[in-house]
Amino acid sequence: MRTTTGRPWWVLAIALVAIVGSVVVGSNVTDRLLAGQGTEDPNSESALAGAVLEEHFPEGRPNLVLLVAAEAGVDDREVAGQALAMAEGLAYEDDVVGVTSYWQTGADELKSDGGDQALIVARVGGGEAHAGAVVADLADRYGGEHGPLDVRVGGQTAVLNDVETTIDEDLVTAQAVALPLTLLILVWVYGSVISALLPLAVGVASIIGTNAVLWFIAGLTEVSVFAQSLTIALGLGLAVDYALLMVRRFRAELEDGHDPPAAAATTVRTAGRTVLFSAFAISSALAVMLLFPLYFLRSFAYAGVTVVLLAALFSLLVVPAALTLLGHRVNALDPRRLFRRRSNGRAPVSPEEAADRRWKRLTRTVMGRAPAFAVASLVLLVLVGLPFLRVEFGMADDRQLPADAESRQVADVVREEFSANATGVIDVLVHSPHAQTDTAELTRYVERLSLLDHVDEIRSPVGVYAEGSLTQARTPVDALRESASHSYLQVVPEDGVADISPESQGLVRDIRAVDTGLETSVAGQAAAVVDAQEGIGERLPLAIGAVVVSMAILLALLTGSVVLALLSVVINALSLTAMFGAVVWVFQDGNLSGLLGFTPTGFIDTALPVLMFCIAYGLSMDYGVFLLARMREEYERTGDHRTAVELGLRRTGGVITAAAVTLAVVMLAIGASRVTNTMMLGWGVALAVIVDATVVRCLLVPSVLRMTGPLTWWGPEPLRKLYRALSSPAAPVFRAPSQPGDPNLGPAPLPDPEPVTGVRTPDPTSEPTPGTGAVHARD
Template identity: 55%
Template sequence: MTDVNRPPGERIGGWTRLVTARPRLSLLVALLFTALAVVAGSGVADRLSGGGWEDPASQSSYATKALEKRFPASQPNLLLLVDGGGKKVDDPAVATEARALAKKLSGEESVTGVTSYWDTGASALRSKDRGEAIIAARITGDETAAGKALERIAPDYRGQHGPVEVSVGGPVAVKQEMQTTIQEDLLRAEMMALPVTLVLLVMVFGSAVAALLPLGIGVIAILGTDAVLRVLTEFTDVSVFAQNLTTALGLGLAIDYALFIVRRFREELSAGGETLPAVAATLRTAGRTVLFSALTVAVSLAAMMVFPQYFLRSFAYAGIAVVLIAAAAALVVLPAALVLLGDRVNKWDLTRLLRRGRRADAAAKGAEPGAGWGRFARLVMRRAPVFALATVAGLVALGLPFLRVEFGTADDRQLPSSAESHVVQQHIRDGFAGGPGGGVEILAEGKPGAAALADYSAKVSALPGVLRVDSPAGRFADGHQLGKPGPAEAARAAGGAAYLSVQPKGEPVEPATQDLVRDIRAQSPPFQTSVTGTAAVLVDTKESLGDRTPWAGAIIIAVTLLLVFLLTGSLLIPLQAVLLNALSLTAMFGAMVWVFQEGHLSGPLAFTSSGDIETTLPVLMFCVAFGLSMDYGVFLLSRIKEEYERTGNHEAAVEFGLRRTGGLITAAALILAVVMVAIGTSRVTNTKMLGLGIALAVLMDAMVVRSLLVPAVMKLTGRATWWAPGPLRRLHTRFGLSEGESAPGSDTPSGGASGDAPGGSSGDAAGEADTDAASGKGRRRDRVSIR
């Protein structure tokens, strides 16, 4: 049976028929999908990896893998810190016990390259006060296999052994402890965020039934993404940090999309519509905006695919999956649920009495829903130059600390100060002249001769910033040989290759050490060399990100410009959207440096500042925060565009857009901020920075950029805001996309959403019906839409 004779506002499109014809079947399929996702995603946390910051095609990555294969002792990833318990490490009893531990460790499966102070006498393996010394080894295999091996053997070595106390550290211990900590923190964050989010949703909707719907969509998105990540771990490495993004975006975006759809549906019902036509109208309007918003967020996250570091690529995998699943659930599962619920979506109204009082007051004053936001928009537009300049100046000032940014690598200081692997590394930093893993390693290939190695070692030792060079030819400093090669030096050459260890005078990743890496690479010995080490990895990572960041930025900007043009048909609005989105992120980047690099608030926030920012994190935070900012930008622009098409009044359209979406965007931003702050309670510094930084960016975007800067800028640009040259207008007419009704030749109801005034009642945000009646004829257009 067709719907040709229905009034335009009640026409049921093909998509609506598809998702609502058998609503119980749709919900059953969703339930089966969720159950399969639980099974498919089980154990995903155990298969995630703790690294991924290096470029696998870089020189340092090649050298690291080659050294691990040829000279495992050169790349220790397991350190046993042996404390003499008040005795010196050369005490016979201490030395006997330590040698026994080293011998036992060398017999462990998957362990190779065991060295210790007691076997080599190397001063780098002994503390300056001679109270502690190190046993170093290499656990073979990839990160997952090495972590499992550590779990198996660590309990046998940790703790008291006769006169000595042993602590377990090293890179493999750091990664293992970081992975365990993140999993525990993520579970705690979910337990914190879910009840608070539910309370906020009840306050926004008023109805407990309506409030449960967004959480249901969020659960589907999170479980579905976990299943996707579990499958991906069979083919590629996936970072453990990606699970944090899955939880945050799964809840945040699902709630955003469900808020928009459920609220529009309730408005259609409040206007006197029946259930099925109300669902159809909701999908034609809010559904289009949700689809469009999901595309913009997915594109921002997909841009991280251009980077070779699997840390960043993992966030692209998780982000794209969670966005698409959340949007699909909002556009398929949610309409089916709304068809079955009908007006029962308003049941269990827990704020009825309070909201009645506020409505009575508003009615007595003659106020429309969202009137406070309307007055605020008019105020901003009356003083548009002042608000625009003040807001831009304030945002720029908040971002100025980022000019002092120093980039580094993630290390043990990401963990809480009480973590065992952090304690071990801190002891090495504070008490040792130069421990394993802190220097620069050079792999020499091509059958280097003894004389050539000696000459090269002397030249390297004469470079600025070099304390000492250990090579097969002996030990060198200041361009001179300090001693003849012994058994330890002889072990540095085998199978036509050799390796040299360069001990820098400064910290492992400070700028001087990075310059030293570049100076070493600039040498031209008569054999092939490859340089690795912490500083070399950082140099290669910075170069890799520098090469690819412009491409990622170009992808985000180009696709954003295109999508916003398809939404608005304007040449200027897409440019405004990109620039204002970028401005909304300045506070986040400034706070990143002021708080986490420089250590302000490190006490209250319980983290240890390393004095730098992990190199990949700003890229990640930009992509995530930019996508979320566009999410709110689309919600606002779609309603402004809808009203402008209806009335042709630019200022009234801007006021309408803020009045109808101000409360919605603020509520959505607050809920997402709650989720991100819960993530930000993590004990791992990078996760803390990610959660708190994006929470700040989201709040700044919703409460400053969307509320102040957008209406001020649109007032200043006036009707020129909507201008586009003829060819682009025709392109938009053919392929454009908007939230307003677009049935050919039909009357076009505005159907806008009501919004809160700043500080207004959540009851208004919960679903007041629009009071503006639509007028005028709709324009005949072929649109990309959900119909």
């Protein structure tokens, strides 16, 4: 702190060097990030079996699809000749294996119902990034018109390429929208262009620094490109939160007559403590995603924890240094003067005065009817969360892309005009070597599988079976379904069963439940969804427990109260109900899909609720820390519970509202993405932030605390000692007189002051006037 305020130029210079270095390192971070879903458990049965299938039967797991259309029909001689030559040419491309086409096999499932389109499918080997580069090159050379052929490129890898490109473009747009809007909001909130630029600078610096850190992490492990959305949202949102708190406290210290270095030092000791607790709280919520094996979730932990800590670091070091140099110029360039009105023609009413009057009316209304507001708030939150009870889980596919993406168009055509799941089946791997496998046992197993519900047919080394009977004898194609160490079966669901629908997931469970003496594994998209759900379900109790315990400990240390910590943990969870209910109502059920421009699939990506819980819960704790820290400060100052709750809300209500509006704007800019998962994340978290800052912080919290009374502040003596050790010595502390029983239940009521003739008795909950000798309420 002494270095920050004593040598501010050195601090700013070092920060500038670090930012420039981060720009150089992190400028190409996107090249290292992965566009894959990242929602598969790498140690699950489906993932391990999939790796074996890719090695031994690559043609069974295509990730490249060429949709070939011809006006003359796919059986036309000239069309067939050119298409066959294209398939053969594709087979000779580097890293391309397992090429299969309609013209090579004559398979009906590779031909459209109308007969004017057919498929060439292949497997591109290598890692995700390498395969993406290969497919991008192939799309340039094989896509488009080739004589009578019109070729469009699709498949899983092409979808991932389109997802990455779309997200990159959308993030540029989001930043172009969010930055100027954030600046306008901050100028109005701060009443100073100079002050407004500080949080914006902190946010940009945090984003740049996080990109550099992600560049290093992505060189060591898998990191999803989706994590960049969180980097931008939290980088700007938390920079506004923290800098807003710091600047408001600094201004209050200047008004109290302190010089800039002393004001900055006090700001770090008081508001800085709140920032530190907030950063720890949000980081703890985000860090629990490291408990899950899915790299999609782990990526958000890497990005989220980094950007939160950097935002706090810049706020605690760079902001005080800048404030020390700016001094009273921090209030310069106030455009709100043009909008101020005069009160009774005598003096202008500042926005701060007008806001304080509104918060005063609101707090007194809520606390005056506490039971009614508490019950109404609880009922509202529960009702809007009810749709989540019918949530269905799946895995995001090509339909998260906009309708004009080529890979999405190819997948739509395959779904609508091709039968028998041309590119999507459930894979079953028999691990015993064929020489050691009893053919009769394998046949009996295939027969049992063909009798399961929602099964159209089974393709196997012993032929094609349907409803327990052989429908097609073993062919040369079937012979390719076996190797020296494995046999490969394809379970084709009946028409109408989507690849990752609840029916297909149920079919995976039924397949695994079939009794057989063979060693088998099930793979495919539906199996990956089932395994991801089980992996998340196994670790979810531990993750929730870690979040709850860490938050309760932090809040107990912040407030010195066990009761308040436990109440806050429960209340913060209630603030998420609106988000989860809206996600199901909008994105699963499809309401507002036309307005928002997405395609509903009837399910929610399995990993998204976990991600949204960690982010939204951490942000709700951020606002909770702001509010509770101020309430505790007022309780220490006045010793009166009701006054502490009222003043705490009045003094932080504006900060929380401004921070929530700014963060909601940023999240809505992210939510304007054309990728459904990113849209869901942005809109969902924005809704959670708004509900938390309004219904929860303004209505539920003060009404509940009004009813709990002085018991709110109870804590055991060891906790109170630890709280006092961690508290700032800047604020005067009210010492309650000893009382029978528990002395921590609060002080005796303060006596009414003796009236003095000719002197107006001040409102005990109003803001003291600086310079009068009264304790000035601080942020």
